[in-house]
Amino acid sequence: MTGRIKAAYMLAPMVMDLADAGIPIKIVALGHRSGAVVMVRNDFAGDNFGNLKGKRVAIPSRFAVDYLFVRKLMKKYGVTEKDIELVEMNPPDMPAALYAKSVDAYATGEPFGAVAQKAGYARPLHMTRDAWPNYICCVLTVRDELIKSDRAQVQRLVDYVLSAGRWLDAAAQNRLHAIRVAARPAFFNQDPEILRFVMENPADRVTYGDLKLVRAEFDELVQLSLEAGTLKRAVAYEKYVDESFARNSKPAKISLPQ
Template identity: 70%
Template structure:
């Protein structure tokens, strides 16, 4: 077992211990439709449908910002929150370990980039051999994207040095030359690009058009205790996706909303940069749950070693809410 696998296994055992000790923690605060449902997310544009859904619906949904996937995972596992945007392969892994949660909707498509310094000589992935590259998590689909790009050059992750890093820290790390490249969701590629010291080496919009990463995930206790609030959340997330892709004016509004202190707390011009350069850098209008796409993610995750065995689709996905969608109005 590698050093990463050992430390990851120990952390997971510690978290699982907490989950077993507190299986119902925090459930009473959001189990009824009259209560506010706290939904966790990262300040990334792959999660942009969440601030829009929360703003459109009002006090029933509250956005809770997290800085990294380990923190959001632990909060979901211990029941401190009952819903969050999560990495799809991470949900597969948790479901395999009998952690009671289900994917109920997509959150976006595309939106990942691999960035290098503008002044670097790197033109192809072969040029990154032996270099240090940051990823958000081994469970991130960004990592699978990186593996795809390396494979085209007949390379593997063993040919580079990989380090895990919270996405907000990546642009500064590249600027300081602490890493040679990073792979993450927006706007943390756009932030460095707009500042002038980084350029994309690859983008999912060009290389992996049906890319999905962040998915709306809820604890099964919430589904059992309050299906209507889960349905309403899915209704508004899907409506937010359609609204975002309907016209550029809505994307401008979304940048202003999501940049606020209540949500991402970022420069609105950076989010706007993501929305416009190019306009399909991240897309939200097609949030269908397609089994074949999840099967592809699982296959890639098995090849990467982040999943140890296949997980039944029904074990980690609940399609019933997407199938029962009722149109919601996004009036912002």
């Protein structure tokens, strides 16, 4: 907000809200597709969100698209806000909370669903790959002053982001190579075996090959955010999105350190 950082990955509804408040930022590319789950313990007898009535469900925050995912599932399975208790919780704390039975389920982005699943005490109840195939969450966001002062730099950034996404989905060995780099303390500082589990179980649990901006998908997010109360009013697409960089993108060579 202060302008100290010129580009960042942010939650899409938060970008909409900030842009509506006058913060000069634009979404220029997606970060990924799918990648959110609702996790329950293995001993949970239900097979859909409707069976969570009377239960405690953790979400990251009201601005998280995972919360909107929960609301879509609530609507589909006839669950009202009075039927469940929603609690906000940091995603890294969710697996332990589920194990300790402090919550009955949690909705989050990966790898925090895979942590509990790989440990053997939890399973996915719903995955966005099945329940919301065009799910989008993290988006590459750039301040307007950088767009105005150095369009070429922003274009290079988008070129590499889109090319890296295609490269990731092109071959399993590319994903393994990326895991070795991303797991390092200088980056995400995650257990590489957890990241590998996310990338392989199943292979389309999170996808990166199609990071184009689709207006209808953002319109759906706006509508869901209005219904959830995280947006006070509809935000014009052009106010928070700049499609020009994705439209003009050219392939970039992806080369990662060993």
